[in-house]
Amino acid sequence: MLHFTEILITGLLVGGIYACIALGWAIIFKTSGVINLATGELTMIGAYTCFALYTMGLPIYVAVLGMLAIALGCGVLTERLWLRPMIGEPVLSVIMVTVGISFAYKAIVCLIWGADTRVFEPRIFPMESLMLGPIHISQVFLYSFIVAGIMMAILIYFFQRTRMGLAMQATADDEMAARSMGIPASSVYRWTWVIAFMACGMAGALLGNINGLNVSIGYMGLLVLPAVVIGGMNSIPGAVAGGLIIGVLENMGDAYISGFFPGGVKTTFPFIVMLIIMLWKPYGLWGWIKIERM
Amino acid sequence: MQLPTGTHFDSYTADHAWWQTKFVWFRMLLLLFVLLWVIPTFVGDYWLSFLNMVGYTILAAAGVQLLIGYTGLITLGHAAPIGFGAFACALSMYLLDVPYLLAFVIGMVAAGLLSVLFGLPCARVKGFYLIMTTMAMQFITVDIILTQFLGPLAGKGRGGVLAIEPEMFNIGPWIIYSVKDAYIWMIILCVIVMVFMANLMRTRVGRAWMAIRDNDIAAEALGVNIFYFKLLAFFVAGALGGLAGCYWLTNLTIVSPEHFTFGWSLWLVGVILIGGVGSMYGHIYGALFLTGVLELVKFALIPLAGIFPEAMEKFLYIKDLVFGLAIILFLIFEPKGISYRWWQIKNYIHLWPFSY
Numbered sequence: 001m002l003h004f005t006e007i008l009i010t011g012l013l014v015g016g017i018y019a020c021i022a023l024g025w026a027i028i029f030k031t032s033g034v035i036n037l038a039t040g041e042l043t044m045i046g047a048y049t050c051f052a053l054y055t056m057g058l059p060i061y062v063a064v065l066g067m068l069a070i071a072l073g074c075g076v077l078t079e080r081l082w083l084r085p086m087i088g089e090p091v092l093s094v095i096m097v098t099v100g101i102s103f104a105y106k107a108i109v110c111l112i113w114g115a116d117t118r119v120f121e122p123r124i125f126p127m128e129s130l131m132l133g134p135i136h137i138s139q140v141f142l143y144s145f146i147v148a149g150i151m152m153a154i155l156i157y158f159f160q161r162t163r164m165g166l167a168m169q170a171t172a173d174d175e176m177a178a179r180s181m182g183i184p185a186s187s188v189y190r191w192t193w194v195i196a197f198m199a200c201g202m203a204g205a206l207l208g209n210i211n212g213l214n215v216s217i218g219y220m221g222l223l224v225l226p227a228v229v230i231g232g233m234n235s236i237p238g239a240v241a242g243g244l245i246i247g248v249l250e251n252m253g254d255a256y257i258s259g260f261f262p263g264g265v266k267t268t269f270p271f272i273v274m275l276i277i278m279l280w281k282p283y284g285l286w287g288w289i290k291i292e293r294m
Numbered sequence: 295m296q297l298p299t300g301t302h303f304d305s306y307t308a309d310h311a312w313w314q315t316k317f318v319w320f321r322m323l324l325l326l327f328v329l330l331w332v333i334p335t336f337v338g339d340y341w342l343s344f345l346n347m348v349g350y351t352i353l354a355a356a357g358v359q360l361l362i363g364y365t366g367l368i369t370l371g372h373a374a375p376i377g378f379g380a381f382a383c384a385l386s387m388y389l390l391d392v393p394y395l396l397a398f399v400i401g402m403v404a405a406g407l408l409s410v411l412f413g414l415p416c417a418r419v420k421g422f423y424l425i426m427t428t429m430a431m432q433f434i435t436v437d438i439i440l441t442q443f444l445g446p447l448a449g450k451g452r453g454g455v456l457a458i459e460p461e462m463f464n465i466g467p468w469i470i471y472s473v474k475d476a477y478i479w480m481i482i483l484c485v486i487v488m489v490f491m492a493n494l495m496r497t498r499v500g501r502a503w504m505a506i507r508d509n510d511i512a513a514e515a516l517g518v519n520i521f522y523f524k525l526l527a528f529f530v531a532g533a534l535g536g537l538a539g540c541y542w543l544t545n546l547t548i549v550s551p552e553h554f555t556f557g558w559s560l561w562l563v564g565v566i567l568i569g570g571v572g573s574m575y576g577h578i579y580g581a582l583f584l585t586g587v588l589e590l591v592k593f594a595l596i597p598l599a600g601i602f603p604e605a606m607e608k609f610l611y612i613k614d615l616v617f618g619l620a621i622i623l624f625l626i627f628e629p630k631g632i633s634y635r636w637w638q639i640k641n642y643i644h645l646w647p648f649s650y
Contacts, residue, residue, distance in 0.1 A: 035422055085626045091421065092368050093625050096567050099560050100625070103618030107611040222429070222556075228425050261442060268437050271430040275415070278427065282419045293510060 006135055007255045008248060013141035013164040015247020016276035017203045019240040021220055022147040022227040023155060024199035026239035029228070030172045031192045034083065038102035039200055040221020044109050047208040047217055048073055051118060060124050064205065071201040083193065084186065106218055114212050116216040123126015124209055151202045152240065155195060159236065164191055203241035219267070223250075232287025241285070246270050312492065334474045342473045346545050348585045349480035353538035355565045355577035356487050357531035362563065363572035364495060365527040366507030367416065368425050370561050371432030372535055374412075377554030378435055379405030379536025380543050381444045384456045390449055394463050394544075396469075402536040408435065409532025416524045420510070432556050440551040455550040463544045469645050476545045483541055487534060492574055494530070503527055507572075557614075565619045570631030579632040586621065591616055 021039060028036050049070045053063035082101055086094050125143045129136045159165040170178040171188045179185050197291030200221075207217055223246060231242025283289050298317075303309040313319050334342065354376055361367045386392040391539030392400065412431035416424055448456045463470040470479050494500050502523045505513035514520050543549050561584070569580025595609060628635060642649040 035425070082622055082626070089625070089629065092362065092571070093567070093629060095368070095425070096563060097622055097625050099564070100618040100621035103560075103614045104558075104622070105618075107613075107615035110611040111608055111615070126577065193624075224428065225426060229423065233422065261438070265438070268433045271433050274426065275430050278415055278419060278423055282423060 002134055003255075005138075007251050009137060011137065011248030011251035013058040013137075013145040013247070014251065016145040016148045016152075017206050017243075018220070018224065018227055018247050019243025020152055020203040020206075021224045022197050022231070022239040022243040023152055023236065024196035024203075024244075025228055026233065026236055027155075027159070027168070027182050027199075028192050028196050028230075029233055030081075030236065031168050032087075032171075032189045033094075034098065035091070036098045036196070037095060038098045038105065038221065039196070039224050040218035041102045041105035041109070041156055042071075042074075042197050042200035043207070043220050044215070044218050045105060045204070046197065047204030047213055048109055048113050050201070051120060051208055051213055052113075054120060054124075056221035064202070067123060067201055067205060068198050071197035071234035072194050075197035078197070079190045083189065087189075102221070106215065108181055110215060115215050118208075119211045119212045120209050124188060140210050144210060148203060148206060151199060155199055156236065158195070164188070168192060191269055202235060223256075223270060226270040229257035230277055231275050231286030233289045235284070235286040238286035249273055310496075317471035326485075330478065333418045334477055336410060337406065339473045342477045344585070344589060346473065346476050346480055349484055350538060350542055350545060351562070351565060351581035351585055352484055352578050353480075353487060353541055354535065355562045355569075355581060356491060357534035357538070358562045359566045359571075360491065360503075360526055360534065361531045361579045363566060363576065364500065364507060365503040365524065366510070367413075367527060368421075368563075369428040369531070369559075370425055370563065371428035371430070371435075371556075371559050372414075372531070373554040373556070373559040374431045374435035375405035375409045375532040376539040376542070376547075376558075377440050377551060378408045378539070379532075380539030380554075381440055381456065382536070383540040384458055384543055385444060385447060385551050387458055387462055388456060390595075395465055398537075401540040402533040404535025405539065406529040406533035409528045409535065410525055413525055413528030416528070426616060429556075432559055436551050436554050436556075440554070445551060455548055457548040458543065460547050463547075470544045478549045479544060480541060487537065495574075499523070499526065526527050526542075558564050561617065564617060566631075567621060568624045568631055570633030573631065573633035575636075576631055576633045584617065587616060587620065588613055635639065 014143040021043060024042065025036055025039050028034050028057070046067055050063050050067040053066045054060060056175065058066065078101065083094075083098055086097050125140045127140065129138045130142065131137075157165075159168060167178070167183045168188050168191065170183055171185055176184055178188075203220070204217055224243070227242035227246040229242070230238050230245055231238030231240070249270050250266060254266040257269065277284070297314065301315060303314075308314070313322055333345070337345075354372070357375070358369060358372045361369045361372070373575050379401040382404035383397045386397045386400045387394065392403060408431075412427055412434075415427045419427070445456065460471050461469060465479075468475070470476055495504070502513070502518045505516065505518055506520055506523060506527075539549075542553065546553075563581035565584055566577050567580070568583055569578065571575030592609065595612065624631065
């Protein structure tokens with residue numbers, strides 16, 4: 001039971017970081033309907049720029065701020081260069097543009113930093129685990145969860161309270177109506193990409209700090225898809241919940257099920273659960289059921 | 295369709311023929327002659343293996359073209375049936391000593407059934423959720439079934455790599471041994487697949503698929519059993535993928551789960567997008583273009599390697615960069631693909647001197 005609790009808590013803490021990425025994905029989808037397969041590369045870019053600034057000797061706060069500034073620039077550029085011309089194109093084209101973005105950005109990151117694993121030196125968070133009664137909690141995970149939580153809180157505040165956030169919600173609801181009320185839809189799309197870049201970059205920096213940085217951080221971009229499917233694609237709280245669920249599932253699968261298989265369970269278990277949930281509740285736990293008319 | 299002045303047909307059969315005039319017949323037979331005799335006789339082994347890669351891409355993309363271009367079911371996991379077919383073929387040859395042609399059929403059927411299994415959720419979901427199912431197919435099949443279960447059957451500690459002796463690939467007395475043999479086998483398979491797909495699209499099944507692609511609710515209202523036809527599309531596309539996998543086995547004589555990554559699935563979708571979605575020749579142009587461009591990049595990097603020694607090591611990343619940019623730029627500037635451009639050029643020539 002103790003073991004179980006530990007796994008659950010670790011899963012939730014890691015899930016907080018996934019939730020941050022899922023939030024970035026869901027904001028883009030909800031507002032502009034773009035299914036973004038390049039999320040992993042947004043994560044990678046954030047992680048590597050933060051790493052580069054940190055190894056230049058800047059304090060971590062400055063490094064994170066610099067990373068957010070770079071993310072802002074990248075978000076504006078990505079949206080303007082590649083996504084703006086695709087407004088109104090078929091779904092497959094838009095998806096494949098994000099696939100193209102993911103290939104290109106991953107290649108650029110690899111060309112600049114190489115494919116070797118890098119480590120944040122000196123460590124930002126202490127490595128020792130914290131004792132909470134009899135339960136071990138890794139401090140890295142705990143602080144990462146807190147940082148990711150703060151990031152998400154800021155983004156959700158932005159989304160629900162500020163003028164631009166409300167404009168985003170209006171655009172998500174009905175683009176035509178929003179445009180006729182004077183909301184500049186293209187600037188809304190630009191800001192969604194900026195937010196996605198920032199959220200993913202933050203999560204990437206945290207993940208890189210936990211396990212070391214390498215290309216496999218881009219895999220997070222795929223893991224986020226089961227999270228949003230489980231949560232329901234149109235729902236921001238659903239995305240956060242989905243991220244937490246995926247974190248728990250991944251750790252549970254690793255701890256309890258991988259003994260029965262030769263291997264490879266940890267990475268595929270979220271997808272298997274997602275398939276089962278899709279058969280039972282195709283629109284996720286909090287998603288809208290889409291009714292189609294001819 | 296432009297026809298020379300004075301050409302007319304007396305029967306619907308003649309009117310609907312693929313090759314309507316003697317000139318087109320002559321052109322196509324010339325093409326076949328070039329493909330089957332001139333190229334294998336005069337082209338060196340390096341370029342033949344390059345063409346084999348193109349042919350493998352064409353065969354692999356045929357199933358993707360069928361699913362995305364004709365049925366409108368977006369798949370991002372087509373490498374899974376390809377790999378499953380290749381492993382089924384290799385294992386039945388390796389463990390059961392099945393002759394190659396029979397193993398070929400086994401591979402195709404196995405891949406088709408796998409594809410149907412993961413296509414089952416299409417009864418309830420579509421669009422993005424179906425994309426997720428195909429991605430799940432990719433990860434579950436390649437990362438678990440192939441790597442952990444089917445690969446080790448060949449013996450422990452080989453990392454899931456299966457090697458088959460080249461002598462075992464025989465069709466009757468013909469042993470597919472050299473690059474040239476693999477090339478000829480590739481041409482035969484490509485022609486068969488082309489003829490099969492082109493004719494399938496003109497039957498009830500093909501028209502039902504296109505109706506589903508254009509509007510599935512309307513198709514259902516008109517009496518098309520969309521669940522059955524979607525599953526049929528998954529089966530046929532999976533079987534074509536299995537065919538490509540079995541060909542890959544002859545080409546390389548080894549097969550490993552690493553040949554069927556998620557990146558390869560995306561690559562295949564890129565091939566049909568660049569070539570032209572829903573076009574009969576789209577995946578051929580796309581495969582030629584993408585594989586050719588990579589070859590050009592490779593040759594461009596060789597002189598650079600003298601100046602920057604790391605240029606060759608980074609070839610893999612440059613390849614990805616080129617692929618990504620090619621997809622993006624094609625989708626932005628030529629969304630209909632190369633086949634549409636080719637059609638425009640042909641029209642221009644046909645209408646000359648009054649082309650506009």
